[in-house]
Amino acid sequence: SSGTDRELRAPICCILGHVDAGKTKLLDCIRHSNVQGGEAGGITQQIGATYLPAENIRERTSLKAEATIKVPGLLVIDTPGHQSFSNMHLRGSSLCDVAVVVVDITQGLEKQTIESIGLLKRRNVKFVVALNKVDRLYGWKTCPNAPIVKALKSQSDDVQREFKWRVAEVVTQLKDCGFNSALYYENKKIKEVVNIVPTSAVSGEGIPDLLLLLVRWVPEIMMEKLTYVDTVECTVLEINEVKEFGTTIDVVLINGALKKGDQIIVCTKQGPVTTSIRHLLTPYPLKELRAKQGSYERHEELKAAQGVKIVARGVQHALAGTSLIVVKPGHDLEQAEAAAMQEIYNAISLSNENERGKNEDETAIKEISRIQTCKEGVYVQASSLGTLEAIIEHLKTLSLNVPVSGCNLGPVHKQDVMKATAMLKRKEEYAAILAFDVKVMPEAFELAVESGVKIFIADTVYKLVDIFTDYIKKLKE
Numbered sequence: 001s002s003g004t005d006r007e008l009r010a011p012i013c014c015i016l017g018h019v020d021a022g023k024t025k026l027l028d029c030i031r032h033s034n035v036q037g038g039e040a041g042g043i044t045q046q047i048g049a050t051y052l053p054a055e056n057i058r059e060r061t062s063l064k065a066e067a068t069i070k071v072p073g074l075l076v077i078d079t080p081g082h083q084s085f086s087n088m089h090l091r092g093s094s095l096c097d098v099a100v101v102v103v104d105i106t107q108g109l110e111k112q113t114i115e116s117i118g119l120l121k122r123r124n125v126k127f128v129v130a131l132n133k134v135d136r137l138y139g140w141k142t143c144p145n146a147p148i149v150k151a152l153k154s155q156s157d158d159v160q161r162e163f164k165w166r167v168a169e170v171v172t173q174l175k176d177c178g179f180n181s182a183l184y185y186e187n188k189k190i191k192e193v194v195n196i197v198p199t200s201a202v203s204g205e206g207i208p209d210l211l212l213l214l215v216r217w218v219p220e221i222m223m224e225k226l227t228y229v230d231t232v233e234c235t236v237l238e239i240n241e242v243k244e245f246g247t248t249i250d251v252v253l254i255n256g257a258l259k260k261g262d263q264i265i266v267c268t269k270q271g272p273v274t275t276s277i278r279h280l281l282t283p284y285p286l287k288e289l290r291a292k293q294g295s296y297e298r299h300e301e302l303k304a305a306q307g308v309k310i311v312a313r314g315v316q317h318a319l320a321g322t323s324l325i326v327v328k329p330g331h332d333l334e335q336a337e338a339a340a341m342q343e344i345y346n347a348i349s350l351s352n353e354n355e356r357g358k359n360e361d362e363t364a365i366k367e368i369s370r371i372q373t374c375k376e377g378v379y380v381q382a383s384s385l386g387t388l389e390a391i392i393e394h395l396k397t398l399s400l401n402v403p404v405s406g407c408n409l410g411p412v413h414k415q416d417v418m419k420a421t422a423m424l425k426r427k428e429e430y431a432a433i434l435a436f437d438v439k440v441m442p443e444a445f446e447l448a449v450e451s452g453v454k455i456f457i458a459d460t461v462y463k464l465v466d467i468f469t470d471y472i473k474k475l476k477e
């Protein structure tokens with residue numbers, strides 16, 4: 001199908017790259033278009049994002065009038081490298097449809113750039129490379145906001161030569177990261193080969209190209225994903241206090257629509273919180289902002305894709321990067337909460353995975369020593385600090401209130417079982433190891449069988465806690 005009769009939503013775009021590559025400057029450049037007067041061709045400031053209507057992008061480019069743009073616009077996430085992006089959950093949706101990786105042409109790929117590309121590769125997020133700061137090439141003649149091919153034609157042979165070898169260098173570096181790439185205007189395989197767009201965030205060369213590429217290329221490669229559907233897909237960006245409303249959640253509504261009064265579930269470390277939307281807010285357009293200072297426009301309903309502020313009770317601990325779930329009338333609330341819960345664990349363990357550096361073990365040990373333990377209690381072992389904390393929290397909140405005597409990260413070794421055997425004399429029911437997502441070493445297993453320490457293993461935190469509480473209940477019967 002040609003897809004012409006589908007309703008498409010705006011693609012959501014994140015900007016990533018090494019510090020000083022020009023992420024912030026590029027965003028500024030995108031926001032303050034050179035379109036004269038009024039409100040810069042309908043660009044609107046949203047919650048955590050900037051919305052560029054397709055018409056604005058068309059005005060900024062030399063695109064022929066008859067050429068079509070299939071999406072209504074582009075939603076650019078405002079905070080480059082926002083934690084919600086690195087936190088975005090494992091399953092299902094991710095916050096961004098596409099990423100712009102900013103590379104300083106005079107520096108090539110740097111450490112954080114390579115990390116960003118690795119992250120995008122693992123999450124299977126498509127990206128383009130903005131090869132920024134072309135105006136820094138020695139002898140560059142400025143052509144403000146010009147399409148890049150035109151700007152390049154006005155340059156001296158020397159500049160063109162330097163440009164060529166610097167591009168070749170970046171192509172080689174991208175190859176080392178596992179990606180074939182080419183200048184976008186020479187790229188014949190736009191679905192497989194990464195597009196490179198030379199830009200200057202200072203004088204604007206190539207910016208029209210970048211925007212146009214995004215609104216035209218993205219629907220080519222992900223028509224299905226950009227098709228508007230009623231099912232809500234929504235990611236939490238952050239929690240904010242707003243004077244007149246109290247606690248609000250800033251979200252990116254990726255698909256579907258939110259309505260005032262909708263029952264929603266947000267994820268917190270303590271578990272899912274079910275509440276309802278009291279207000280749906282967006283900032284007033286720039287023009288009106290002065291008249292209605294500090295205030296937001298209220299809506300009955302808002303459709304994807306856009307940045308939205310939600311006012312709701314009990315949301316102050318919602319975790320950035322997790323999904324906001326809408327419970328439709330007649331849906332199973334318990335099931336929805338369980339799904340939310342599972343996502344919390346994914347989000348927590350994922351954020352830990354991202355934060356891990358060289359001193360990973362040291363910090364983990366410090367953190368573990370901070371976890372409060374009792375003299376009598378079970379032993380908990382998990383693959384990440386986040387999941388470990390989650391299990392411990394969960395055990396505490398149960399009606400049984402299971403205390404924890406010790407915990408550890410990584411595979412279950414003999415020493416762990418040794419520690420757990422201490423409970424055999426003190427409180428036998430707690431002579432147990434709750435192991436989540438970790439291996440149990442053979443010697444550890446042997447010792448457990450010999451000594452009578454029970455090892456419980458499960459692949460979800462919920463299950464693990466469930467089988468253990470069942471065990472305790474049976475013992476008490």
Ligand code: GDP
Nearest residue numbers: 018019020021022023024025132133200201202
């Ligand atoms: P970020 O750390 O990636 O957000 O980088 P910034 O946007 O803060 O830019 C870092 C520095 O590079 C600032 O001094 C910018 O003015 C400068 N800069 C960014 N883009 C360009 C560009 O295209 N050309 C030139 N000449 N300077 C740039």
Ligand code: MG
Nearest residue numbers: 023024025080
């Ligand atoms: Mg910055």
